[in-house]
Structure formats: structure tokens, C-alpha cells
Amino acid sequence: xxxxxxxxFERYNRHIIIKDFGAEGQAKIMNGKVxxxxxxxxxxxxxxxxxxxxxxxxxxxxxxxxxLSNLQRQIIHFTDDLGTPKATSAATxxxxxxxxxxxxxxxxxxxxxxIQGIIQDYDFVIDCTDNFAAKFLVNxxxxxxxIPFSHxxxxxxxxxxxxxxxxxSACLRCVFEKPPPRGAVPNSTxxxxxxxxxxxxxxxxxxxxxxxxxxxxxxxxxxxFFFDILTMEFIKFKLEKNSECGLCGEAPxxxxxxxxxxxDCD
Amino acid sequence: xxxxxxxxxxxxxSISIHIHKTHREHTDGAEIVExxxxxxxxxxxxxxxxxxxxxxxxxxxxxxxxRTIEIYHNMKSAYPNELARATQDGDEIHIxxxxxxx
Ligand SMILES: [Zn+2]
Numbered sequence: 001x002x003x004x005x006x007x008x009f010e011r012y013n014r015h016i017i018i019k020d021f022g023a024e025g026q027a028k029i030m031n032g033k034v035x036x037x038x039x040x041x042x043x044x045x046x047x048x049x050x051x052x053x054x055x056x057x058x059x060x061x062x063x064x065x066x067x068l069s070n071l072q073r074q075i076i077h078f079t080d081d082l083g084t085p086k087a088t089s090a091a092t093x094x095x096x097x098x099x100x101x102x103x104x105x106x107x108x109x110x111x112x113x114x115i116q117g118i119i120q121d122y123d124f125v126i127d128c129t130d131n132f133a134a135k136f137l138v139n140x141x142x143x144x145x146x147i148p149f150s151h152x153x154x155x156x157x158x159x160x161x162x163x164x165x166x167x168x169s170a171c172l173r174c175v176f177e178k179p180p181p182r183g184a185v186p187n188s189t190x191x192x193x194x195x196x197x198x199x200x201x202x203x204x205x206x207x208x209x210x211x212x213x214x215x216x217x218x219x220x221x222x223x224x225f226f227f228d229i230l231t232m233e234f235i236k237f238k239l240e241k242n243s244e245c246g247l248c249g250e251a252p253x254x255x256x257x258x259x260x261x262x263x264d265c266d
Numbered sequence: 267x268x269x270x271x272x273x274x275x276x277x278x279x280s281i282s283i284h285i286h287k288t289h290r291e292h293t294d295g296a297e298i299v300e301x302x303x304x305x306x307x308x309x310x311x312x313x314x315x316x317x318x319x320x321x322x323x324x325x326x327x328x329x330x331x332x333r334t335i336e337i338y339h340n341m342k343s344a345y346p347n348e349l350a351r352a353t354q355d356g357d358e359i360h361i362x363x364x365x366x367x368x
Contacts, residue, residue, distance in 0.1 A: 038368050040368050041368060043368070130368030154365055154368065155363075158365055174345075176333075177345075178333075184332075184333065185363075193367050198367070198368075226362060242345070242346065244346060
């Protein structure tokens with residue numbers, strides 16, 4: 001049996017009463033540690049839902065400060081937060097939402113020489129960065145440390161996400177060889193993003209973290225979930241581990257982390 | 267690299283290529299283009315022959331698939347060696363674009 005305080009029992013009641021999830025599931029959430037890298041369009045909803053769910057420890061890493069152009073989609077930041085470090089701004093809302101959650105902030109640029117030290121304390125990582133250099137760095141670091149994680153990307157009206165269980169399922173490099181050259185792929189600064197699209201994808205990523213912590217359902221492993229909000233097409237493509245993957249294949253060529261010079265999260 | 271055997275029975279083949287929204291301006295707005303070919307590469311070339319605007323969206327100057335294009339074949343990732351994969355009548359190809367935003 002799980003011992004909840006009366007207030008916890010009430011706060012998490014709608015989780016606790018879910019059949020086959022219940023008090024056990026909630027207890028697992030409360031013992032969980034999740035790191036969110038990037039407190040932007042994806043990180044905002046992910047952080048809010050995981051905080052509301054009562055995840056025991058949530059880390060939030062971002063080197064940027066809040067800008068006016070962020071507020072159309074980065075819903076954890078408010079107008080009064082302009083100029084505040086995003087990690088600090090996010091932590092303030094998270095503590096106000098649920099004081100039971102331990103929030104750790106990392107107001108740093110996550111890069112090759114510091115990422116392993118940051119991620120190693122966590123059970124699950126959510127990649128909410130907004131450039132391919134960072135997404136591949138998160139992939140490589142989590143694979144090397146053996147930490148499960150959620151990859152996500154959004155642009156305009158589209159989103160895509162996959163969950164990676166190191167050694168068990170396909171990693172980012174199993175399906176994309178390496179980051180495209182800088183400038184080859186437009187980012188949201190150049191072509192825009194509908195705010196709610198980021199909200200939808202970040203929420204899917206938070207759901208994967210909660211499923212991982214509780215063991216509920218089937219994770220989005222060996223799958224790429226893709227959606228187009230304009231046509232309301234939601235597609236789940238199949239992926240598989242690639243024996244030629246430079247990271248997790250039979251003859252890996254990537255043995256250390258590298259920084260590729262690309263712009264940081266906007 | 268169009269159909270090398272235009273009079274072979276492959277004229278009965280039809281492969282559906284699902285076009286990404288950002289590319290539909292190059293397919294006269296078509297969401298799905300029917301194509302013929304014995305490999306994914308041949309099918310894409312067949313499409314490009316009718317919609318030349320797609321060439322620059324899919325291929326580098328040297329004819330390789332642009333690295334930011336994702337190809338799914340019958341709902342499954344076709345990576346690696348996407349263009350060489352054999353196709354059959356009724357197959358479905360989805361073209362999507364990698365998403366960098368967060
Ligand atoms: Zn791999």
C-alpha cells in the first residue's frame with residue numbers, strides 16, 4: 001500500500017482512481033526524476049503537466065532568457081518574465097503549481113562537455129530543444145548513459161516524436177544519419193510554428209515520461225509519431241534498429257560527444 | 267532514371283506517393299501522386315518527370331536524397347538506402363521533412 005497524505009490523496013485523486021493505474025502508478029510518478037532540456041514551446045507544456053502530475057524531481061535546462069516572441073507558444077513564461085532566465089521563470093511557475101515537486105534548474109547551454117553530468121541523475125529525459133545539433137547531442141548522450149528519452153520536433157503545423165530505450169529500440173541515428181548542415185532545415189524563427197502544435201507535441205512527450213515512470217501502456221519506441229494539424233492526419237510510422245547505426249549499430253563509429261555549431265533555442 | 271523498360275508490364279503498377287504539405291505547391295496541390303517504378307528511387311523519378319519542381323525538394327545536385335527528407339515505405343522507415351528499395355503494386359510511400367523546432 002502507498003501512504004499518501006490527505007492532501008496528496010486529494011491532489012492526485014484523478015490519477016489514483018484510474019483503473020489499473022491507481023495509487024501504485026501515482027507513487028511511481030512521485031518517485032520519478034525527469035529532465036526537460038529546453039524550456040520553450042515543447043518544454044512549457046511538458047514541465048507543467050509533469051509538475052501537476054507530481055513527478056518527484058524535475059530538472060529544467062535552458063540557457064536563454066524570456067523574449068516577447070516566445071510568449072505566443074511558451075506558455076510557462078508570462079509577460080512579466082521578459083528578460084528572466086527561462087529556467088528560473090519555469091521553476092517559479094512549477095513551484096507555484098505544485099510545491100511538492102523538487103525543481104532543479106540548469107541555466108546553462110547544454111553541450112558536449114556538460115550534458116552527461118546533467119542527465120545522469122535522471123530516470124528519463126525529454127528533448128525539447130529547437131535545433132538538430134542539440135537533438136543529436138541529447139540522443140548521443142542519453143544512449144551513452146543508457147537513459148531513456150523522448151525526441152521531439154515541431155514546425156509550422158507539424159510535429160513528430162519518438163521514444164528511445166537505449167539498446168532496446170531504434171535511436172535517432174538509426175533513422176537519421178547525422179544532423180543536417182546548418183541552415184538546411186528551416187526553424188521556427190524562420191518559418192514559424194502554431195503555438196498549440198508545440199503544446200500538443202510537448203504533451204505527448206510528457207505522457208511518454210509518465211508512461212515510462214509507471215510502466216503503463218506501450219511506449220512510442222521503434223515508432224515515429226507524426227501529425228499535421230491542418231489535415232488532422234495522425235500517423236505512426238514503424239522504425240527499427242539499424243545495424244549500421246553509427247551509435248548503436250554493430251560497428252559504432254561515434255564514441256564521444258561533439259558539439260556542432262548551430263543556433264541555440266530561440 | 268525513368269522506367270528503363272517503358273513497355274514492360276510495370277505500366278499496370280501503381281504506387282501512391284503521399285506528398286508533404288510543404289511540397290504540394292510543386293504537385294499542383296495533389297496530396298497523393300500515383301507513380302510507377304520498381305524501386306522507391308524509380309517511383310520518385312517518375313513523379314519528378316511530371317512534377318519537375320519536386321526535384322530540388324528531394325534530391326541534391328548529384329541525385330542523392332536530401333538528408334532532411336524522410337521516406338516511409340508502407341508505413342515503415344525506408345532509411346538507409348531508401349532509393350534502392352524495391353516497390354510493388356499498391357505500395358505506399360510517404361515523404362516527410364525533418365522538424366527542427368522546439
Ligand atoms: Zn541507433
